[in-house]
Structures are given as C-alpha cells and as structure tokens.
Amino acid sequence: MASASKELVFHFPIAAEPSKVLKTLRTLEYAEEPILTAKELDDLTFEQNTDTNRFNEARSLAQIYLGLLEAPKSGIILTPRAYVILNKRENIQYDLLHFLFTVAWSAKNLTQLTRSWFYRVLCERLWAMQEIALDLETRRTLTQEIDNQLRLDFQEASDSIASVSLGIQTMDGAIEWLRHLSPVVLEASEKRTWLFHRRSVCSPELFILALSHSYQTSGAELNMDVLISPQRREETCRLCLLDPLQFDRMLDLTLPLYTRFINPGTRSGSYGRFVRFHRFVAIEDLSLK
Structure with a gap:
C-alpha cells in the first residue's frame, strides 16, 4: 500500500x-x-x-x-x-516528449510521477471526445471530472490525496504540452479557447513507439504473428492522439522504416492484420533510421 x-x-x-x-x-x-x-x-x-x-x-x-x-x-x-x-526535427522532438510524459506513470508505482497520470488522463478524455472547444467553463468541468477520477484511481493512497485539489492552472499547464504538438491537436479559436481534434497523422517515431508500447505492456511475444486487435488500434491511436481511421495508413508508412523492429505478419485474413515484432522499441533505438 x-x-x-x-x-x-x-x-x-x-x-x-x-x-x-x-x-x-x-x-x-x-x-x-x-x-x-x-x-x-x-x-x-x-x-x-x-x-x-x-x-x-x-x-x-x-x-x-x-x-x-x-x-x-x-x-x-x-x-x-x-x-x-x-x-530529431522539432515536430518529432515534441512527439517524443509527449510519448515519454504520457507513459511515465504506472499503476505499479502508484504514487510516483503523478503529473504524468494527469497528463495521460487528460489526453485520453480529449481523444475520446474527438472534437471539443476548450473554453474556460469546459476546462473547469474537465478538471473537476479528472479530480473525481483521481479519488478513484488513488484510493490506496487516500491519505496522500486528502488535501489535493486540482485547479484550472493544472489543466492549463497540461494544455501547454498539447499546444506544441505538430500536426496540431489544439487550434486557437478565441482568446483562451482552443479547439481540440484528433490528428490525421503523427510522426512514424511516435507511432512505432506507441504500437510497441501497446504490445509490450500486454505481454505479447516477440517473433510471432500477433493480431492487431481493435484494442491495440485504440491504444495506439489514443497515445498518438490519432484519428483511428488513419491507423492503417500510418502503419503502412511506418513498417518500411523500422524493419529491424517489426514486419508484417506472415498471415492475414478476415480477423484483420497481423504484425511480428522482433524487439520492442525504446527512444534510444531511434538514433538510426
């Protein structure tokens, strides 16, 4: 505990x-x-x-x-x-920072790196909404909803969160991270109001890291054909803040670039597409193309 x-x-x-x-x-x-x-x-x-x-x-x-x-x-x-x-180029730098920050927190180490928990939950909620105007009132509502989720996710640390109160400044600090992503997920519409939308493309670096992370955390085996299930598609798109309709296009773009890590599966069929990871990917592996 x-x-x-x-x-x-x-x-x-x-x-x-x-x-x-x-x-x-x-x-x-x-x-x-x-x-x-x-x-x-x-x-x-x-x-x-x-x-x-x-x-x-x-x-x-x-x-x-x-x-x-x-x-x-x-x-x-x-x-x-x-x-x-x-x-890396600037847009890729921000994609990689986004990845590191999103995956830093783990439920296995509940009370560590908790700012990452807030950032991840915000990204997940925005992605689930698909498109939303983040005016002041919406940001306040989202902050309260995330505060409620915090009480549930951190029940084992109830004494440590007893005096925690999430405010609009916390939300705005996290939004600063999202504002740097390119292609953009936040566009300014009015003063202090941003329009969030899923993006149609991200860097191949972010995509391969997100896909690898989904397989690795689920305990998938290396060097075996593994189905790209709806859950894996959703997890990858959510981490990349990507429109799910663009998943296959991003996969086709990414596979030829990283054949040392991943190849198309040797089988396919009505169940969907398969891939075969030779090794899971970390940012340190991306020093070479």
Missing part, C-alpha cells in the same frame, strides 16, 4: 512546458565546460534565453519524469535518449 506520509503532486506549472525542456537540454549540449549542479544549469539556461520564468521546473521534469538528464558526481549530463531527441 502507498505511503501516506507525502502529498502527491499533480500540478502542472506553465514553466514546465516542453519548449523549456528542450532549451535546457540544448544548454547542456553546447556547454563549453562541465555543469556541476542543477542550479548552475538552471541559471545558465535562463541567461541564454529570453524566457521570463526560471527553468528549474522544466529541468526537474526532464530529469525525474522523462529520463533525459543524469547527475553523477562529475556533473549534470545528457542521457542517450536526450541525444536522440535533440537530433
């Missing part, structure tokens, strides 16, 4: 938006001398950019939630997955 000694954190500060994560990584990538402390990295990133907010929240998120920074005794360093992300 989860410990009740520590209040869980779900709040999304605007200062933790993904563009600030990437700026933090670039500061470290181009640093001429070793950066020894987190504060030194935060200060240097702030000096090199025009942001009005500090970078400690983004740096903390990059290290704890996304696994992009490490802090050995020799100083702060980039992890292999951080280098992979930095070497």
